[in-house]
Amino acid sequence: MREIEYRHALREAFDEELAxxxxxxxxxxxxxxxxxxxxxxxxxxxxxxxxxxxDTPISEAGFIGMGIGASMLGVRPVMELMFxxxxxxxxxxxxxxxxxxxxxxxxxxxxxxxxxxxxxGGTNVGxxxxxxxEGLFAAFPGLKVVSPATPADAKGLMKSxxxxxxxxxxxxxxxxxxxxxxxxxxxxxxxxxxLGVADIKREGTDVTLVAHGRSTLLALDAAEALKxxxxxxxxxxxxxxxxxxxxxxxxxxxxxxxxxxxxxxSKPFCGVSAQIITLIQEYAFDYLDxxxxxxxxxxxxxxxxxxxxxxxxxxxxxxxxxxxSITPAKV
Amino acid sequence: MTDTPDYAGHAINKKxxxxxxxxxxxxxxxxxxxxxxxxxxxxxxxxxGFLHLYIGQESVATGTISLCGEHDHVITAYRCHAHxxxxxxxxxxxxxxxxxxxxxxxxxxxxxxxxxxxxxNFWGGHGIVGGQTPLGLGxxxxxxxxxxxxxxxCYLGDGAINQGAFHxxxxxxxxxxxxxxxxxENNGYxxxxxxxxxxxxxxxxxxxxxAYDMAWDVVNGEDIYEVRAKTQxxxxxxxxxxxxxxxxxxxxxxxxxxxxxxxxKKYRTPExxxxxxxxxxxxxxxKEQMISEGVLTEESAKEVDNAAxxxxxxxxxxxEAAEYPPVSSIFDDVYWEVDNNTEAGxxxxxxxxx
Numbered sequence: 275m276r277e278i279e280y281r282h283a284l285r286e287a288f289d290e291e292l293a294x295x296x297x298x299x300x301x302x303x304x305x306x307x308x309x310x311x312x313x314x315x316x317x318x319x320x321x322x323x324x325x326x327x328x329d330t331p332i333s334e335a336g337f338i339g340m341g342i343g344a345s346m347l348g349v350r351p352v353m354e355l356m357f358x359x360x361x362x363x364x365x366x367x368x369x370x371x372x373x374x375x376x377x378x379x380x381x382x383x384x385x386x387x388x389x390x391x392x393x394x395g396g397t398n399v400g401x402x403x404x405x406x407x408e409g410l411f412a413a414f415p416g417l418k419v420v421s422p423a424t425p426a427d428a429k430g431l432m433k434s435x436x437x438x439x440x441x442x443x444x445x446x447x448x449x450x451x452x453x454x455x456x457x458x459x460x461x462x463x464x465x466x467x468x469l470g471v472a473d474i475k476r477e478g479t480d481v482t483l484v485a486h487g488r489s490t491l492l493a494l495d496a497a498e499a500l501k502x503x504x505x506x507x508x509x510x511x512x513x514x515x516x517x518x519x520x521x522x523x524x525x526x527x528x529x530x531x532x533x534x535x536x537x538x539x540s541k542p543f544c545g546v547s548a549q550i551i552t553l554i555q556e557y558a559f560d561y562l563d564x565x566x567x568x569x570x571x572x573x574x575x576x577x578x579x580x581x582x583x584x585x586x587x588x589x590x591x592x593x594x595x596x597x598x599s600i601t602p603a604k605v
Numbered sequence: 606m607t608d609t610p611d612y613a614g615h616a617i618n619k620k621x622x623x624x625x626x627x628x629x630x631x632x633x634x635x636x637x638x639x640x641x642x643x644x645x646x647x648x649x650x651x652x653x654g655f656l657h658l659y660i661g662q663e664s665v666a667t668g669t670i671s672l673c674g675e676h677d678h679v680i681t682a683y684r685c686h687a688h689x690x691x692x693x694x695x696x697x698x699x700x701x702x703x704x705x706x707x708x709x710x711x712x713x714x715x716x717x718x719x720x721x722x723x724x725x726n727f728w729g730g731h732g733i734v735g736g737q738t739p740l741g742l743g744x745x746x747x748x749x750x751x752x753x754x755x756x757x758x759c760y761l762g763d764g765a766i767n768q769g770a771f772h773x774x775x776x777x778x779x780x781x782x783x784x785x786x787x788x789x790e791n792n793g794y795x796x797x798x799x800x801x802x803x804x805x806x807x808x809x810x811x812x813x814x815x816a817y818d819m820a821w822d823v824v825n826g827e828d829i830y831e832v833r834a835k836t837q838x839x840x841x842x843x844x845x846x847x848x849x850x851x852x853x854x855x856x857x858x859x860x861x862x863x864x865x866x867x868x869x870k871k872y873r874t875p876e877x878x879x880x881x882x883x884x885x886x887x888x889x890x891x892k893e894q895m896i897s898e899g900v901l902t903e904e905s906a907k908e909v910d911n912a913a914x915x916x917x918x919x920x921x922x923x924x925e926a927a928e929y930p931p932v933s934s935i936f937d938d939v940y941w942e943v944d945n946n947t948e949a950g951x952x953x954x955x956x957x958x959x
Binding site for chain 2: 297299325328330331333335336337338339340341342343344345346347348349366367370371375376377378379380381382383384386415416418434438439440468469470471515517518519520521549556
């Protein structure tokens with residue numbers, strides 16, 4: 275079994291797509307000669323050259339808008355935001371142009387772009403650099419948002435995102451870039467994961483944990499502890515894709531377990547978890563044996579203090595506590 | 606005393622045949638008559654939202670777009686009707702769009718500010734001031750990426766030059782040798798605020814390009830020969846050197862910022878507006894020039910103008926009779942994959958209605 279880092283899996287996706295389609299171009303700050311601020315694009319400029327891997331100035335509105343304009347002519351830019359937190363200075367381009375141009379032109383303009391980069395807290399970089407905007411962008415029809423939790427998902431979703439003919443925003447995670455896990459060998463064939471398909475990362479019968487991104491890994495750790503200490507079998511549904519959303523996977527799991535806890539690094543107000551809970555109450559109300567609970571990031575701007583920040587984010591302990599508040603222990 | 610350059614004698618203008626020159630007049634009158642024909646239905650409440658009229662500025666779009674070839678693209682802001690017509694869009698589809706009809710150029714989804722037809726190299730029609738400037742950069746980047754000899758003419762108003770996105774675009778354009786031509790249509794007013802009250806500048810607005818070591822020029826917009834001569838220089842720079850240009854073309858709008866601009870006779874005097882209409886009207890000036898050249902007569906000019914007037918009136922009738930979009934069409938044109946019924950478009954939930 276081949277194990278590679280999350281960043282390496284992404285790099286492999288770019289390399290394969292650069293080879294597959296001459297219109298694919300990587301753009302962003304420090305992605306070329308510097309080899310990427312987080313070394314995700316390491317070696318690609320050397321291999322593919324100036325035309326295919328392009329350094330941009332620190333100018334998000336300018337280069338994101340440029341990528342959108344180029345995509346309307348058939349170029350397929352994959353644009354790195356060094357942090358998704360920098361979305362705020364490119365917001366008009368990311369929303370008014372990327373999300374709306376197809377609609378406002380009655381379907382005459384297409385926008386096959388990928389915007390990608392890390393979107394996470396937990397690295398003590400303060401409120402400006404710790405945004406998790408997946409729910410924010412998923413709220414704009416026209417956009418697609420994915421958030422991979424594992425190296426294999428990162429590669430497979432990235433390849434599908436690049437091939438997709440709509441704008442896809444990929445939310446990665448700096449805390450996961452160094453994580454190693456199995457990713458199928460390219461020699462075994464083209465490996466993609468479709469957008470809109472959740473992954474049951476752990477099967478269970480007593481409670482459903484719905485998560486995405488790094489929260490999925492916390493949910494898996496919590497599920498192991500719940501089994502060991504309390505005899506509770508938690509099912510972990512990793513959304514992978516926020517929009518399009520695999521609603522069936524969520525609803526089917528809740529119908530089976532009759533209980534649900536959301537694990538979501540977004541803030542609670544109008545975060546991803548809020549939307550999922552709405553769907554659960556709408557489509558699985560009669561199957562619920564307890565109120566749906568959630569573990570989110572505490573509702574304040576991201577604190578810097580290294581000693582404190584982890585407590586602001588979802589933790590394994592908080593997940594266990596929430597599960598126990600609605601699920602009877604079996605041992 | 607300095608000599609006025611002989612713009613009429615410029616090579617690009619020497620190439621114009623009498624028919625080309627009449628075509629220019631036809632385009633000017635079609636732009637003018639189309640917008641004039643919107644007035645009544647707009648005031649009758651048959652159109653929604655804003656209506657930003659271009660009347661008074663027609664020579665800018667006409668002169669610049671008259672030079673465009675197969676790989677020269679056009680994108681502008683919300684005052685977009687004339688550019689659409691200049692690029693070859695039909696009055697019917699444009700008028701129907703204003704009426705919010707399904708046969709409108711954007712199927713009734715865009716409205717006055719959002720006309721599009723990429724098949725005619727016209728990429729909108731964009732509502733946010735300055736928001737189109739990075740898109741124009743990207744279109745020109747795409748032209749270059751595909752190895753085509755072309756450009757993008759990206760229009761913006763004098764009020765848009767203070768938006769950050771424009772400056773970011775200028776920097777990238779020069780840095781990456783992108784063949785984009787930014788055309789500042791300087792009508793003197795960013796909505797109700799005069800140029801002097803809204804922009805800090807030394808001699809002119811285009812001069813800001815100096816800071817990016819970019820070529821720039823100022824153009825008298827009422828002289829189509831000058832517009833064409835100076836735009837051609839920018840096109841040559843784009844086509845042959847893959848370099849950007851900023852052109853500032855002076856012009857004037859007769860109406861308010863939009864039809865809803867109730868103050869437009871307060872922030873400028875009625876005398877100022879009257880002076881432009883009388884002595885600087887671009888449609889009249891071209892007509893007089895053509896008559897003096899013997900290309901048109903009063904009678905033949907009238908025929909061209911009457912044809913434009915008739916076409917505009919017919920487009921109103923077309924739009925009145927056209928169907929509104931069905932409510933179900935609200936969900937069309939959101940996602941390509943859904944519209945095209947692909948596997949990706951059928952995977953996962955894309956819309957979240959009850």
